[in-house]
Amino acid sequence: MMNFFATHGNELIIKTWEHLYISMAAILLGVFVAVPLGILLSRAPNFADRFISFIGILQTIPSLAILAFFIPILGVGKLPAIIALFFYSLLPILRNTYIGIRDVNPAVVEAGKGMGMSALQSIIKVELPMALPVIMAGIRLSTVYLIGWATLAAFIGGGGLGDFIFDGLNLYQPSLIIAGTVPATILALIADRLLAFLENRLMPEGLKNSYETA
Amino acid sequence: MLEFHNVTKRYGNGKPAVNNLNLTIKKGEFVCFIGPSGCGKTTTMKMVNRLIDITEGTILVDGKNIKEQDSVKLRRSIGYVIQQIGLMPHMTIRENIVLVGTLLNWTKERKDKRARELIKLVNLPEEYLDKYPHELSGGQQQRIGVLRALAVNPPLILMDEPFGALDPITRDALQEEFKKLQKELNKTIVFVTHDMDEALKLADRIVIMKDGEIVQADTPEEILRNPANEFVEEFLGKDRLIQGRPDVTTVGQIMNSTPITVQIGTTLKSAITKMRDGRVDSLLITDSDNVLKGFLDIESINNNYKKASKVENVMETNIYSVSQDSLLRDTIHKILRRGAQYVPVVDENHRLVGIVTRATLATLVYDTIWGDGTELEEIVAQAE
Ligand SMILES: Nc1ncnc2c1ncn2[C@@H]1O[C@H](COP(=O)(O)OP(=O)(O)O)[C@@H](O)[C@H]1O
Ligand SMILES: [Mg+2]
Numbered sequence: 001m002m003n004f005f006a007t008h009g010n011e012l013i014i015k016t017w018e019h020l021y022i023s024m025a026a027i028l029l030g031v032f033v034a035v036p037l038g039i040l041l042s043r044a045p046n047f048a049d050r051f052i053s054f055i056g057i058l059q060t061i062p063s064l065a066i067l068a069f070f071i072p073i074l075g076v077g078k079l080p081a082i083i084a085l086f087f088y089s090l091l092p093i094l095r096n097t098y099i100g101i102r103d104v105n106p107a108v109v110e111a112g113k114g115m116g117m118s119a120l121q122s123i124i125k126v127e128l129p130m131a132l133p134v135i136m137a138g139i140r141l142s143t144v145y146l147i148g149w150a151t152l153a154a155f156i157g158g159g160g161l162g163d164f165i166f167d168g169l170n171l172y173q174p175s176l177i178i179a180g181t182v183p184a185t186i187l188a189l190i191a192d193r194l195l196a197f198l199e200n201r202l203m204p205e206g207l208k209n210s211y212e213t214a
Numbered sequence: 215m216l217e218f219h220n221v222t223k224r225y226g227n228g229k230p231a232v233n234n235l236n237l238t239i240k241k242g243e244f245v246c247f248i249g250p251s252g253c254g255k256t257t258t259m260k261m262v263n264r265l266i267d268i269t270e271g272t273i274l275v276d277g278k279n280i281k282e283q284d285s286v287k288l289r290r291s292i293g294y295v296i297q298q299i300g301l302m303p304h305m306t307i308r309e310n311i312v313l314v315g316t317l318l319n320w321t322k323e324r325k326d327k328r329a330r331e332l333i334k335l336v337n338l339p340e341e342y343l344d345k346y347p348h349e350l351s352g353g354q355q356q357r358i359g360v361l362r363a364l365a366v367n368p369p370l371i372l373m374d375e376p377f378g379a380l381d382p383i384t385r386d387a388l389q390e391e392f393k394k395l396q397k398e399l400n401k402t403i404v405f406v407t408h409d410m411d412e413a414l415k416l417a418d419r420i421v422i423m424k425d426g427e428i429v430q431a432d433t434p435e436e437i438l439r440n441p442a443n444e445f446v447e448e449f450l451g452k453d454r455l456i457q458g459r460p461d462v463t464t465v466g467q468i469m470n471s472t473p474i475t476v477q478i479g480t481t482l483k484s485a486i487t488k489m490r491d492g493r494v495d496s497l498l499i500t501d502s503d504n505v506l507k508g509f510l511d512i513e514s515i516n517n518n519y520k521k522a523s524k525v526e527n528v529m530e531t532n533i534y535s536v537s538q539d540s541l542l543r544d545t546i547h548k549i550l551r552r553g554a555q556y557v558p559v560v561d562e563n564h565r566l567v568g569i570v571t572r573a574t575l576a577t578l579v580y581d582t583i584w585g586d587g588t589e590l591e592e593i594v595a596q597a598e
Binding site: 105107108110111112113114115116117118121125126129130204205206207 | 263265286287288289290291294296298299300301302303304305306313314317346347348359362363
């Protein structure tokens with residue numbers, strides 16, 4: 001154990017950082033794309049259901065296949081890895097944003113509109129704050145998955161903790177596999193807790209005790 | 215203040231939800247729209263603040279065509295209260311009350327001052343301003359819903375079944391409060407309801423709708439007195455018409471129209487026979503044109519039997535009568551106060567047309583309490 005840290009300690013820190021970097025970049029991209037898209041979809045509910053099922057079907061393509069698919073287009077390295085992972089982050093965030101907004105109490109939205117809120121004001125002041133808990137749950141779920149899937153980035157030269165796992169597999173060294181898996185799991189757990197905390201902080205005061213008013 | 219000119223709304227291509235509606239609402243008027251579910255009340259209301267587009271016709275608010283105004287600005291200038299209340303759950307009561315102020319970029323001080331002013335109107339403590347909607351009861355929430363509509367002092371307020379979801383006691387309390395508030399603030403109110411009692415209680419004018427058209431638009435009294443057709447009558451309900459009766463019923467409607475009478479010239483002897491046959495102790499006396507001349511009771515016959523032979527010689531001519539067109543509510547007290555057993559009813563030429571006895575009044579009271587008696591028969595039938 002000590003031996004392992006002595007030889008691989010530095011590498012472990014670098015790989016962990018890489019791993020985190022790839023995952024976070026993908027998640028952030030995912031949030032920036034999926035949340036606005038989810039809001040847009042909530043304005044076209046007929047189209048939205050079909051669109052979301054379509055994305056769902058795309059995502060059943062095995063991740064390795066997707067990663068391999070990106071190689072001829074984007075080459076190898078961090079960027080294609082981030083883009084592939086970003087693609088996977090979309091669905092949970094998109095679906096939760098759409099459902100979160102769709103399920104905002106229509107009476108509240110109607111009251112807002114009737115009192116003279118513009119469409120944008122309604123989204124920013126009413127719909128997003130009220131859908132926030134659901135959207136955050138989607139982001140959390142996405143993040144945890146992505147930190148796991150990010151190990152596959154190594155397959156297309158993206159780096160991260162997956163390097164350890166692939167080396168371990170190639171060299172028949174279980175300790176390397178563990179060195180890749182355990183930190184990835186810990187990262188996922190920490191990210192989950194942090195986001196849970198953030199979710200609680202961001203949750204509007206009036207929604208904390210109950211989602212409903214009359 | 216608010217005018218509908220040939221307003222029609224069609225959803226899709228079907229038959230219109232609102233059909234060629236014409237109506238003018240004066241400033242300060244409290245108008246209730248009422249009608250069965252689906253008759254187009256909500257549609258009518260929502261066209262006013264452009265939550266629903268008009269298909270044909272025009273609506274004017276303060277003489278200005280609403281189509282020529284920016285819809286968002288228009289809505290900010292019209293109060294709006296809905297049945298589901300729709301307070302923003304993530305905002306404090308204060309933020310909720312002055313939401314329109316926020317949309318209009320009021321300063322924080324101005325909003326705060328206004329929030330404190332308003333919450334006093336509904337007798338809630340200022341501490342409530344910092345609470346969240348879910349901490350309030352349904353009735354309190356709707357009070358806030360009403361205040362929110364008043365925040366920037368709009369002259370016109372639209373309310374769609376605002377008290378419909380509240381329990382009857384709370385609803386009653388809010389109706390009272392709101393009616394008072396409306397009188398003080400002199401707002402023009404368009405109020406949708408399906409509760410006739412509510413409409414009768416609150417409205418200056420009731421607009422009864424059916425299948426997207428106005429069936430009758432009148433004061434509550436006029437609607438009770440002269441329902442435009444069977445639909446309105448049915449909608450008012452028999453009970454309510456009976457209840458409404460003391461208010462608008464004329465004496466002519468409830469009198470007994472076959473009083474026992476004798477004509478001038480009748481002998482006392484045959485008058486007595488008539489009394490015995492009719493089982494009455496008093497007779498009304500008319501001339502040959504049926505004009506009421508006086509009355510005769512058994513005592514005066516007894517006292518004068520030997521001195522006179524004709525009814526006109528002994529009758530009492532100082533007789534109190536009521537006109538058949540007078541309202542029962544104005545007459546009933548007079549009848550009772552005089553302690554008379556009966557009052558003759560006359561037409562404009564003082565011709566006798568009927569009689570109101572204490573028994574007639576008792577029947578009326580009985581009807582009001584028991585309905586027309588069918589319920590009682592049912593109870594009896596069930597008991598048997
Ligand atoms: N958005 C809509 N699309 C299609 N039809 C509608 C819509 N809103 C209301 N309607 C129809 O228009 C008619 C009047 O509805 P509404 O104004 O809500 O009635 P009310 O408020 O009197 O119950 C009903 O037949 C209803 O089904
Ligand atoms: Mg309605």
